[in-house]
Amino acid sequence: MLTFDGTFYGFLTIIHAVYYEKIEPCGIQVEGAVQLSLAEIPRFIETNDEYAERVYHAIREKISEESAEHVYRAFLASDDERFMAMLHYIRLGFKVGHMVDSHLHEDFVRRVHKLSKHVWREAHLLFGFCRFAETKHGAFYCEVTPKNDVLNLLAQHFCERLMNQAWVIHDKTRHKAAIYDGNTYVIAVVPPDEATFTYADGEEDIQEMWTVFFNTLAIKERINPKVQRGLLPLYFRKNMTEFKQ
Amino acid sequence: MLFYDVCMDIMDKLKILADAAKFDVACTSSGNNRAAKRGALGNAVACGICHSFTADGRCISLLKILLTNKCVYDCMYCVNRRSSDVPRAEFTPEEVAELTIRFYQRNYIEGLFLSSAVIETPDYTMELLVSALRIVRETYHFNGYIHVKTIPGADEALIRQAGLLADRVSVNIELPSQESLQRLAPEKTKQNILLPMKTVREGIAQRKNELSLYRHAKNEPSFAPAGQSTQLIVGATPESDSKIVSLAEGLYGKFKLKRVFYSAYIPGNPTLPMTAPPLLREHRLYQADWLLRFYGYKAGELFSHADENLSLEMDPKCHWAVNNLDKFPVEVNRADYTTLLRVPGIGQISAQKIVAARRVNKLDFDALKKMRVVLKRAKYFITCDGKTYEKIPLLPEVVAPRLMDKSDTGYSQLTL
Numbered sequence: 001m002l003t004f005d006g007t008f009y010g011f012l013t014i015i016h017a018v019y020y021e022k023i024e025p026c027g028i029q030v031e032g033a034v035q036l037s038l039a040e041i042p043r044f045i046e047t048n049d050e051y052a053e054r055v056y057h058a059i060r061e062k063i064s065e066e067s068a069e070h071v072y073r074a075f076l077a078s079d080d081e082r083f084m085a086m087l088h089y090i091r092l093g094f095k096v097g098h099m100v101d102s103h104l105h106e107d108f109v110r111r112v113h114k115l116s117k118h119v120w121r122e123a124h125l126l127f128g129f130c131r132f133a134e135t136k137h138g139a140f141y142c143e144v145t146p147k148n149d150v151l152n153l154l155a156q157h158f159c160e161r162l163m164n165q166a167w168v169i170h171d172k173t174r175h176k177a178a179i180y181d182g183n184t185y186v187i188a189v190v191p192p193d194e195a196t197f198t199y200a201d202g203e204e205d206i207q208e209m210w211t212v213f214f215n216t217l218a219i220k221e222r223i224n225p226k227v228q229r230g231l232l233p234l235y236f237r238k239n240m241t242e243f244k245q
Numbered sequence: 246m247l248f249y250d251v252c253m254d255i256m257d258k259l260k261i262l263a264d265a266a267k268f269d270v271a272c273t274s275s276g277n278n279r280a281a282k283r284g285a286l287g288n289a290v291a292c293g294i295c296h297s298f299t300a301d302g303r304c305i306s307l308l309k310i311l312l313t314n315k316c317v318y319d320c321m322y323c324v325n326r327r328s329s330d331v332p333r334a335e336f337t338p339e340e341v342a343e344l345t346i347r348f349y350q351r352n353y354i355e356g357l358f359l360s361s362a363v364i365e366t367p368d369y370t371m372e373l374l375v376s377a378l379r380i381v382r383e384t385y386h387f388n389g390y391i392h393v394k395t396i397p398g399a400d401e402a403l404i405r406q407a408g409l410l411a412d413r414v415s416v417n418i419e420l421p422s423q424e425s426l427q428r429l430a431p432e433k434t435k436q437n438i439l440l441p442m443k444t445v446r447e448g449i450a451q452r453k454n455e456l457s458l459y460r461h462a463k464n465e466p467s468f469a470p471a472g473q474s475t476q477l478i479v480g481a482t483p484e485s486d487s488k489i490v491s492l493a494e495g496l497y498g499k500f501k502l503k504r505v506f507y508s509a510y511i512p513g514n515p516t517l518p519m520t521a522p523p524l525l526r527e528h529r530l531y532q533a534d535w536l537l538r539f540y541g542y543k544a545g546e547l548f549s550h551a552d553e554n555l556s557l558e559m560d561p562k563c564h565w566a567v568n569n570l571d572k573f574p575v576e577v578n579r580a581d582y583t584t585l586l587r588v589p590g591i592g593q594i595s596a597q598k599i600v601a602a603r604r605v606n607k608l609d610f611d612a613l614k615k616m617r618v619v620l621k622r623a624k625y626f627i628t629c630d631g632k633t634y635e636k637i638p639l640l641p642e643v644v645a646p647r648l649m650d651k652s653d654t655g656y657s658q659l660t661l
Contacts, residue, residue, distance in 0.1 A: 227302030
């Protein structure tokens with residue numbers, strides 16, 4: 001049993017250890033995450049940025065860019081047992097190269113694909129569903145409560161989209177935020193109840209205009225809440241301007 | 246500050262002019278990638294992004310509004326016709342621009358979809374539209390997505406200007422035949438609808454040509470890079486599905502359109518049919534449209550001689566398969582991609598997965614299930630290594646009843 005610090009680089013360091021120390025792990029876990037079985041003595045692998053970067057580079061070069069993306073996205077999923085599947089996926093990848101994504105008869109390949117898709121889907125939905133509000137300080141503030149750890153993916157998207165304004169995307173589930181000053185963003189820890197802000201003048205008017213616009217658009221002869229729920233699941237709505245009363 | 250002082254005024258206008266625009270179906274923001282740039286607001290992504298979904302389950306991606314709903318025309322199918330008793334309003338180009346920017350900064354929208362009723366003359370209306378786009382693009386440096394409607398009968402030069410500012414340009418055909426047009430929209434003609442379409446097509450083609458000839462042309466503004474689209478109203482006039490689908494095929498082919506939208510007519514004028522909107526028929530037309538664009542079908546294949554309309558009980562792909570049973574079953578381990586695409590229940594994603602997976606491993610039904618290829622309909626039409634799924638004979642009277650849609654699709658045909 002191997003454990004690591006829960007970072008992506010930490011996980012990649014484990015891959016390095018598996019290859020260079022010829023370890024055959026029966027499990028990979030985040031240090032201190034779950035009660036470990038008594039029969040096993042877990043070994044903690046310390047994160048090594050240089051090893052991690054080498055492994056990631058090798059995945060991109062020897063397997064494919066696409067596989068590297070699958071691995072990163074699957075890592076962001078909220079599934080405690082994903083690490084072994086990812087290890088098997090990478091191992092097979094180093095054997096068969098980019099053909100790894102054709103090995104759909106292997107459970108672990110399908111598992112990694114499924115997680116990757118799930119994460120990307122949530123991120124993609126949030127590209128649209130994130131709502132920013134202008135604050136007194138001039139920065140735009142946005143709250144999210146995603147199922148997967150998609151904060152980085154969101155930040156990358158909004159660095160392009162909202163390049164010329166300062167913004168903060170606050171992941172309330174994981175108590176962290178991406179803070180962008182108009183140039184680069186950093187991820188910072190935000191203790192619960194510490195984020196306070198006041199709206200800029202006129203912000204509420206704009207929010208009301210948007211809500212009015214939103215409500216006006218529905219054609220009453222075609223109301224279909226079932227379809228709406230499928231496309232815009234309820235758990236997103238608590239952070240969305242147009243669904244707040 | 247000025248903007249906030251007139252908020253209430255804008256709120257009322259927004260209500261009227263969004264309400265007046267809501268019957269336009271197109272809300273796609275897809276088809277063009279444009280990177281963000283310093284000093285400008287926004288970018289465009291080819292896959293499109295939905296920002297919200299209304300209670301009727303339609304995507305909101307764009308700020309879809311009319312510049313004005315004060316119309317000099319009297320088209321019978323339209324809520325904004327001159328003789329219709331609705332509240333009227335008019336935005337200034339500046340107001341439209343500011344609203345777009347404020348919404349975009351908050352990530353409410355992917356961009357602007359601006360249309361208008363015909364105020365005074367087509368040229369005057371088109372000028373107003375162009376000036377709104379100019380303010381958004383040039384004063385506010387907006388780099389996001391813009392879709393603009395051209396006004397039938399407007400000057401070609403104005404349409405070209407619009408094409409240089411917008412990502413997508415469209416003109417609504419609305420009625421699928423000249424006769425219907427004459428009857429319901431006497432001020433419009435087929436000619437002045439098709440003319441702007443040609444202008445846009447030529448603009449796009451010319452731009453492509455310049456790009457291939459001159460490298461410096463890259464820095465020139467692009468012309469409607471996301472192409473053009475149009476909309477047809479279904480159910481207000483007697484045209485058959487076969488006529489509508491053939492028309493769509495022609496538009497995709499001849500006019501190089503990116504999308505044709507279909508809109509079930511919602512009763513509003515007592516002289517036209519007062520039945521509930523034909524939502525299921527609209528759904529079938531979209532299915533047929535997809536078959537034209539992504540599955541390699543020709544319009545003629547979708548209609549047998551007896552039927553001028555698409556079947557309401559069965560989707561058009563199943564319908565085609567049942568009428569062409571001699572082409573089945575298909576062996577999933579050998580059939581090429583385009584043949585796989587013709588199997589009911591197998592779409593692009595499933596076909597791609599099958600083609601990829603069979604390179605390393607022989608496929609059986611169990612493997613297909615694990616790959617999440619849906620067998621509900623496909624199972625009648627495929628074999629895996631020569632084996633069929635169930636011992637069901639491939640006969641129309643046996644297979645067809647099993648392919649009928651259940652009524653819980655959410656698109657059931659309503660009756661008033």
